[in-house]
Amino acid sequence: xxxxxxxxxxxxxxxxxxxxxxxxxxxxxxxxxxxxxxxxxxxxxxxxxxxxxxxxxxxxxxxxxxxxxxxxxxxxxxxxxxxxxxxxxxxxxxxxxxxxxxxxxxxxxxxxxxxxxxxxxxxxxxxxxxxxxxxxxxxxxxxxxxxxxxxxxxxxxxxxxxxxxxxxxxxxxxxxxxxxxxxxxxxxxxxxxxxxxxxxxxxxxxxxxxxxxxxxxxxxxxxxxxxxxxxxxxxxxxxxxxxxxxxxxxxxxxxxxxxxxxxxxxxxxxxxxxxxxxxxxxxxxxxxxxxxx
Numbered sequence: 587x588x589x590x591x592x593x594x595x596x597x598x599x600x601x602x603x604x605x606x607x608x609x610x611x612x613x614x615x616x617x618x619x620x621x622x623x624x625x626x627x628x629x630x631x632x633x634x635x636x637x638x639x640x641x642x643x644x645x646x647x648x649x650x651x652x653x654x655x656x657x658x659x660x661x662x663x664x665x666x667x668x669x670x671x672x673x674x675x676x677x678x679x680x681x682x683x684x685x686x687x688x689x690x691x692x693x694x695x696x697x698x699x700x701x702x703x704x705x706x707x708x709x710x711x712x713x714x715x716x717x718x719x720x721x722x723x724x725x726x727x728x729x730x731x732x733x734x735x736x737x738x739x740x741x742x743x744x745x746x747x748x749x750x751x752x753x754x755x756x757x758x759x760x761x762x763x764x765x766x767x768x769x770x771x772x773x774x775x776x777x778x779x780x781x782x783x784x785x786x787x788x789x790x791x792x793x794x795x796x797x798x799x800x801x802x803x804x805x806x807x808x809x810x811x812x813x814x815x816x817x818x819x820x821x822x823x824x825x826x827x828x829x830x831x832x833x834x835x836x837x838x839x840x841x842x843x844x845x846x847x848x849x850x851x852x853x854x855x856x857x858x859x860x861x862x863x864x865x866x867x868x869x870x871x872x873x874x875x876x877x878x879x
Contacts, residue, residue: 714730
């Protein structure tokens with residue numbers, strides 16, 4: 587058997603992740619024929635197919651399903667060796683892969699990137715914005731180094747470090763300015779606009795209003811905080827947004843923004859990383875840098 591190469595394993599992982607040879611090749615910055623040749627050589631070395639190429643979608647064979655986690659473990663081990671080398675230097679060098687959720691990213695990222703590049707201008711920062719469950723998966727698989735999310739995530743393999751707590755703000759139509767702030771029970775009876783399923787901020791808003799997701803009104807969901815605020819401006823309902831989003835999302839909308847009386851709804855924002863990460867001490871320094879003084 588010819589030796590299996592790390593390049594082949596990375597290409598296999600890309601195809602397994604994207605379930606599409608063209609998309610995998612694009613992600614790996616090579617041509618699709620070149621990637622296909624490497625996958626074919628890997629299958630020949632293993633003397634068994636890894637992918638079922640029949641039909642419209644690429645799927646893993648039963649052997650491919652068993653092969654995938656072992657390939658990921660090998661690649662993660664190699665990545666951690668590289669992380670050890672980066673961690674041995676005085677400052678964080680090379681690439682830093684940061685994940686962040688959509689209800690934090692647009693509002694916190696500019697400050698974070700400014701602080702990190704000031705700390706180390708040569709740092710190559712890669713940002714991945716998606717929802718918490720996918721970030722946790724990509725973090726545990728070693729695809730990213732750290733993530734900024736709403737805590738807790740309660741994953742035993744991950745370290746959680748608090749950055750700060752922030753309030754939820756009530757956004758109402760401009761015509762409601764000056765009216766009494768509704769209680770959480772009253773919000774339950776109003777047209778409450780929410781982010782779509784999968785966003786942790788949706789779950790936090792529902793928790794404050796003591797509502798279940800299945801009882802939330804259909805047709806009042808959005809994919810972004812910006813859309814929620816514009817829907818309020820149009821008079822469709824009311825919504826909650828994190829305090830950090832107020833300045834950005836209300837500058838082009840005619841809405842009234844109010845804080846809730848105590849006990850006000852809040853969320854805890856923090857960083858997470860693998861407990862086994864060789865970069866743990868460096869990531870802790872980054873958390874200190876990001877944390878408000």
